Amino acid sequence: MAHDIRIVTEAELRAAIPLDTxxxxxVEGAFAALARGDVVMPPVMSMAMHDRNAEVDVKTAYIPGFDGFAIKVSPGFFDNPSLGLPSLNGLMILFSAKTGLVDTVFLDNGYLTDLRTAAAGAVAARHLAPPDVTTAGVLGTGVQARLQMRAAHLVRPFERVLVWGRDARRAAACAEDLAATIGIEAEICTDPETLVARSQLVVTTTPATDPILRADWLHPELHVTAMGSDQEGKQELEAACLPRADLYVADRASQTEVMGELRAARAAGLMPEQPAELGEIVTGARPGRQSARDITIADLTGTGAQDTAIATHVAQRLGDAGTRIRT
Amino acid sequence: MAHDIRIVTEAELRAAIPLDTxxxxxVEGAFAALARGDVVMPPVMSMAMHDRNAEVDVKTAYIPGFDGFAIKVSPGFFDNPSLGLPSLNGLMILFSAKTGLVDTVFLDNGYLTDLRTAAAGAVAARHLAPPDVTTAGVLGTGVQARLQMRAAHLVRPFERVLVWGRDARRAAACAEDLAATIGIEAEICTDPETLVARSQLVVTTTPATDPILRADWLHPELHVTAMGSDQEGKQELEAACLPRADLYVADRASQTEVMGELRAARAAGLMPEQPAELGEIVTGARPGRQSARDITIADLTGTGAQDTAIATHVAQRLGDAGTRIRT
Incomplete structure (x- = not known):
């Protein structure tokens, strides 16, 4: 039986799909479904190609009640920059959850991953950040630094954003972009400690393997989302940050203890108990922030459930975008 | 950097890509690479959606020396027939093995799987069947019954094909198709024992869960390829067939002992040793058929290496077929 499959490019997605509430x-709905336990999410399929200095990861998840499920393929070819190509590429495929037929192929080069990652940051901020955030800060100056601040501003419309990065020029460019896209005041901080001291909401977006945020810097009325660590060797927060917080929340505990901030904390003998997951805060199964003065931490490593959520969402919003192929 | 991605439909593939040597x-090259041990092939990713009576499997493999690697997504939605849709669908994506960029999306609905599965049967027949095959027989009457006989005829140009199936009408239709497509004599057999007795090459292509080919029927100068069993519950050959053969060959021993004919044999306490793999016969690492009178068995469950091989092959043969999308 013939049916149409839609092919959508990165440029078409960027034109049609904004980062919005x-x-x-x-994505909040995906976390809630994860917490209810009715999501089927197999472990990530990973294939290393050592002679190519490359790796490819495949993620998927089925969320009952969603019209579709996504399969995401993320190749990382780390010699690509020498060819003038980005290291990370990939695509996402949305299948009908009713028939298994291919619905849409998103040739997105990771754009939907960027969106769903930023959206998860906003979910964390919505449920965990203090009610009044006037200043937000970001450690890191890349794509996620920009998107995390834009996403957080949707749920906590702060007046000022602070940017810190190892490279002052990149930090300036990031601050300039944020001032323009959010339409607020943006400042560079030359050291991360000052940035944390002045902020009520901090997002770490770096590939750090040595912690860049110290436990001593944590102060009342602060929420920190750490989203840079997504592999075993990465760590942005000093391990002592986690027990020092009033509340630590994982996107998926089974992932954060392997590739998130929880890994280093566990290795240091800290955080022995089963942490709350973001979806449990969303559904109310476990308590979130108790007072404005609490210190909270969210540890985000990325889940296939977010991919299925964003792909389903985007497919419904695309209008006439894309190329239809009759099969 | 903009590049073109090609989208190819099942109809375009069927028009452009024949089953040929x-x-x-x-596919023979893929088996040889598997035997040399330089293929990276992660375990199959499998996601069951019980409330949908559905499952999706993802396979991949990287074969050094091949220009690309494939990722195949195979959804099985077993209530689809009640909607007038086939149960099995899916697509295959070919990535550059140099850059990880998407090269081609094959919206093939399993056609490339059909091709590579038939090609594996031909590799088995090429290396294991007696030199002189005048009569070949097939148990089963579906798509693979047809393709396996066409593929086997490429490497052993037999004069006559015998067809057995539980449904006489389907067996007649299959025999008629084979007579027309191969251009040889085709007969229906009303019992499988007669079919095996008259053949030098037999392929079993059924979803049987109770064996349909008895060990007593095996006779000198016979090769049997069993390719129907690809899940734990399936079995086409009586377990005693395996030790009775002079040579048993697995496509991948780690798979056939879980989902192929080797599973039942092992469960019956037979075949304790590590069997030869088809690639080892191809490369000469282990001996194949020793004399025309030998009885040989090949047990094929399907590998991601075959998917990468067929996708790379097909991409090189497509000419102008397909739709190019600029990304």
Missing amino acids: GAVDV | GAVDV
């Missing part, structure tokens, strides 16, 4: 809401 | 040769 709709994206945040649908 | 080129396909057999490239």
Whole structure:
């Protein structure tokens, strides 16, 4: 039986799909479903190609009640920059959850991953940040530094954003972008300690393997989202940050203890108990922030459930975008 | 950096890509690479959606020396027939093995799987069947019954094909198709024992869960390829067939002992040793058939290496077929 499959490019996605509260809401729904336990999410399929200095990861998840499920393929070819190509590419495929037929192929080069990752940051900020955030800060100056601040501003409309990065020029460019896209005051901080001291909401977005945020810097009325660590060797927060917080929340505990901030804390003998997961805070199964003065930490490593949520959401919003192929 | 991605439909593939010795040769190369041990092939990713009576499997493999690697997604939605849709669908994506960029999306609905599965049968027949095959027989009447006989005829140009199936009408239709496509005499057999007795090459292509080919029926100068069993519950050959043969060959021993004919044999306490793999016969690392009178068995469950091989092969043969999308 013939049916149409839609092919959508990165440029078409960028034109049609903004980072908005709709994206945040649908990713929040994915976390809630994860917490209810009715999501099927196999372990990540990973294939290393050592002679190519490359790796490819495949993620998927089925969320009952969603119209579709996504399969995401993320190749990382780390010699690509010498060819003038980005290291990370990939695509996402949305299948009908009713028939298994291919619905949409998103040739997105990771754009939907960027969106759903930023949306998860907003979900964390919505449920964990202090009610009044006037200043937000970001450690890191890349794509996620920009997107995390834009996403957080949707749920906590702060007046000022602070940017710190190892490279002052990149930090300036990031601050300039944020001032323009959010339309607020943006400042560079030359040291991360000052940035944390002045902020009520901090997001870490670096590939750090040595911690860049110290436990001593944590102060009342602060929420920190650490989203840079997604592999075993990475760590942005000093391990002592986690027990020092009033509340530590994982996106998926079974992942954060392997590739998130929880890994180093566990290795240091800290945080022996089963942490709360973000979805449990969303559904109310476990308590979130108790007072404005609490210190909270969210540890985000990325889940296939977010991919299924964003792909389903985007497919419904695309209008006439893309190329239809009759099969 | 913009590049073009090609989207190819099942109809375009069927028009452009025949089952020929080129396909057999490239799949043979994949088995040889598997035997040399330089293929990276992660375990199958499998996601069950019980409330949908559905499952999706993802396979991949990297074969050094091949220009690309494939990722195959195979959804099985077993209530689809009640909607007038086939149960099995899916697609295959070919990535550059140099850059990880998406090269081609094959919206093939399993056609490339059909091709590479038939090609593996031909590789087995090429290396294991007696030199002179005048009569070949097939148990089963579906797509693979047809393709396996066409593929086997490429490497052993037999004069006559025998067909057995539980449903006489389907067996007649299959025999008629084979007579027309191969251009040889085709007969229906009303019992499988007679079919085996008259054949030098037999392929079993059924979803049987109770064996349909008895050990007593095996006779000198016979090769049997069993390719129907690809899940734990399936079995086409009586377990005693395996030790009775002079040579048993697995496509991948780690798979056939879980989902192929080797599973039942092992469960019956037979075949304790590590069997030869098809690639080892191809490379000469282990001996194949020793005399025309030998009885040989090949047990094929399907590998991601075959998917990478067929996808790479097909991409090189497509000419102008497909739709190019600029990304």
